[in-house]
Structures are given as C-alpha cells and as structure tokens.
Amino acid sequence: MAGKRVDSGTTTGIVALLNAPARQQQIGAWLLIAPAVILVVVFFGYPLVSLIGRSFLEPAPGLGQYAAVLTDATSMKILGRTFLVAAQVTAVTLLLGYPYAYLMTLVRPRTRTFLMFLVLLPFWSSLMARTFAWIALFHPEGVLVAALRAVGLGDVKLLGSQLGVTIAMVQVLLPFMVLPLYSTMSGIDRRLLDAARSLGASKLRAFVKVYLPLSLPGIVAGSVLLFIMSLGFWVTPRLIGSPQESLIGQLIEMKVGKLLDFAGAGAISTVLLVMTLLLLLVSAGAVKRASGGLTGGPK
Numbered sequence: 001m002a003g004k005r006v007d008s009g010t011t012t013g014i015v016a017l018l019n020a021p022a023r024q025q026q027i028g029a030w031l032l033i034a035p036a037v038i039l040v041v042v043f044f045g046y047p048l049v050s051l052i053g054r055s056f057l058e059p060a061p062g063l064g065q066y067a068a069v070l071t072d073a074t075s076m077k078i079l080g081r082t083f084l085v086a087a088q089v090t091a092v093t094l095l096l097g098y099p100y101a102y103l104m105t106l107v108r109p110r111t112r113t114f115l116m117f118l119v120l121l122p123f124w125s126s127l128m129a130r131t132f133a134w135i136a137l138f139h140p141e142g143v144l145v146a147a148l149r150a151v152g153l154g155d156v157k158l159l160g161s162q163l164g165v166t167i168a169m170v171q172v173l174l175p176f177m178v179l180p181l182y183s184t185m186s187g188i189d190r191r192l193l194d195a196a197r198s199l200g201a202s203k204l205r206a207f208v209k210v211y212l213p214l215s216l217p218g219i220v221a222g223s224v225l226l227f228i229m230s231l232g233f234w235v236t237p238r239l240i241g242s243p244q245e246s247l248i249g250q251l252i253e254m255k256v257g258k259l260l261d262f263a264g265a266g267a268i269s270t271v272l273l274v275m276t277l278l279l280l281l282v283s284a285g286a287v288k289r290a291s292g293g294l295t296g297g298p299k
Contacts (some may be wrong), residue, residue, distance in 0.1 A: 055266030065267035075251065075268065082248040085162065089169045090223050096170070097177035097222065098215075104178075105185045116182075119175045127172060130255045131239050134168040135159060138240065159243040168236045173229055177222040184218025197251075217287050228276055232276035248272060 055065045069075050104115050122130065137144040138158035148156045158164035188211060196206035234249035241247070246254075248268065255265040 017137075018162035043097040051262065051266035052270050053268055054263045054264075058263035065263050068264070068272070069267045069271060078246055078251050079248055079268075079271070081162075081245065082231060084165060085169070085247060086227050089230045090174060090226045092166065092170045093174050093177040093226050094219065094223060097174055097181055098219070101178050101185055101218075104182050105188075106195050119178050122172070122175060127235055130172060131168065131236050134164070134171070134236075134240060138164045138168075159240060162241065164244050165237050165241045165245075165247075167231060168240050169230060172236060173226055176225050176229065180225065181215065181218040184215050184221070188214045220283050220287045224279065227279065231272060231276060 054061070058065070062202055100115070100119075104112050107115065113194045136142055139145065140155065140157075140159070145156060145158060148154075158167070159232075191211050192214070196210045197203070201209065230247060233247070234253065237247045238250055238253070243250075251266045255261040255268070
C-alpha cells in the first residue's frame with residue numbers, strides 16, 4: 001500500500017512538473033494582455049455600462065427614455081436616414097471593392113503589392129485631413145464641382161448634402177471592404193473555374209455558379225463591417241453633411257454636448273447597439289448556412 005502511495009505521489013509530481021511551463025505561459029500571456037484589458041474596461045466598458053445604466057434610471061427608473069426614443073418622429077427619422085446611408089455606403093463599396101479585390105488575385109505579385117499599397121495608402125493620413133480634403137473638393141468653387149459644371153452637369157451640390165457624405169464615406173471605408181474580400185478570394189482555388197469551363201460552362205456562368213458563392217464569406221464579412229462602421233460614423237457626416245440631414249452620431253453629440261441629456265443619448269446608443277448585435281447574429285447565421293451549403297455539411 002505504501003508503494004502504491006509513493007507511485008501515486010510520484011505520478012502527481014511528474015504531471016505537475018509537466019504542466020508547470022504551460023501554466024507559466026498562460027500566466028505570462030494574461031500579464032501581457034492585462035494592460036490592454038484594463039484599458040478597454042476603464043475607457044470603454046465602464047462608460048458604456050454607465051451610459052446604458054443612466055438610460056434606465058434617469059429621470060426615473062424604467063423604460064421611459066426608450067419609449068421617448070421609439071415614439072419620437074425626429075429620432076426615428078434620423079435613425080432611418082442613418083441606416084439608409086449605411087446601406088448606400090456598403091453597397092457602393094462592395095460594387096467598387098469586389099472587382100478591385102478580384103483583380104488583385106489575377107495580377108503578378110509585384111503588381112499585387114502595388115495595388116495593396118494603394119489600398120493601405122489612406123491609412124497614412126488622418127481621417128480629419130481626408131475629410132477636409134473632401135470639403136475643399138466639394139466646395140461650390142472647388143475643382144470637382146467646377147469639373148462637373150464644365151461637362152454640363154450644372155451646379156451639383158456636394159458640400160452639405162447626403163450625396164457628398166456618401167462619397168466621402170465610401171473613400172474612407174473602401175479599404176475595409178477590399179481587405180476581407182481579398183483575404184477570401186486569395187484562398188479560392190482557380191482550378192475550380194477551369195473545371196467548370198471544361199464541363200461546358202461559360203466564363204460568366206462559371207464565375208456566378210462557382211467563384212461568387214465561394215467568395216460569399218468575404219462579401220458578408222466586408223459588408224457587415226462596413227455597415228456597422230457606417231452606423232457610428234461621426235466626423236465625416238458632421239463636417240460634410242448638413243444639420244437638416246443629421247445622422248445618429250450627430251444626434252447623440254447634440255444630446256450629450258448641448259442638451260446634456262446623457263440618459264437620452266444612452267437610450268439611442270443602446271437601441272443602435274442592439275440593432276448592430278442583431279445584424280451580427282443574422283450575418284453570422286447567413287455565413288454559417290452558406291459555408292455549410294458549399295461544403296456539403298449540415299445547414
């Protein structure tokens with residue numbers, strides 16, 4: 001019995017010794033990410049929880065703030081306009097980004113590097129600088145408006161319009177569509193297209209029936225990312241748009257900065273957050289079903 005106890009103790013000691021490095025690595029990993037976690041909790045988590053809490057507690061506990069938001073015609077109109085602009089920006093960036101990402105998979109490595117450089121180039125300047133550049137272009141006496149006037153389109157109003165906001169947001173957010181699309185497309189085996197062609201499919205039919213479904217995860221990922229970022233965009237609509245066509249970010253800014261209505265701003269932010277989470281859940285389910293259908297797995 002004593003021998004058995006010794007063997008058991010020895011085995012336990014060996015297991016503990018073998019597991020020690022793994023534990024140390026795990027502790028080390030947590031220590032490395034601890035500053036970032038603390039930073040996120042303090043500067044994002046706490047303010048978010050505090051703002052949401054105030055929306056339920058002020059001026060009296062209950063759902064009064066949410067009822068006010070959902071029954072206020074102005075707030076719902078601004079929310080609807082925000083979703084419309086986000087959908088427009090997402091659609092335009094997808095139409096521009098898909099062929100660009102597809103082209104990147106066809107060209108030589110050196111050309112591909114140059115195209116990737118063009119995608120990443122906007123990140124070298126600040127969002128504010130790019131927005132002011134668009135303000136200069138959209139000015140009634142600016143280069144772009146003058147060019148449109150010269151080709152016979154008349155005085156097109158871009159500064160202070162929803163069209164100008166959409167154009168500027170597309171330029172800012174286009175890289176966030178191209179990158180997930182290219183990441184997905186670069187993993188697609190082009191021999192599948194050759195196989196479809198050898199079976200009698202035309203180039204267009206092979207692309208639509210084979211390549212397009214395989215690139216669906218990138219389309220969904222880029223579209224969801226763009227849509228969510230567009231919903232919370234503030235700088236570009238604030239500087240290029242007009243007060244008569246405000247988006248949800250400007251409404252929240254007005255409630256916090258001018259009206260000091262933190263509870264109302266919290267209610268609007270929470271409604272937007274819930275809608276965003278629902279969108280994420282729906283898109284995740286769509287990607288899962290599409291992936292299951294493509295791989296022949298259960299849907």
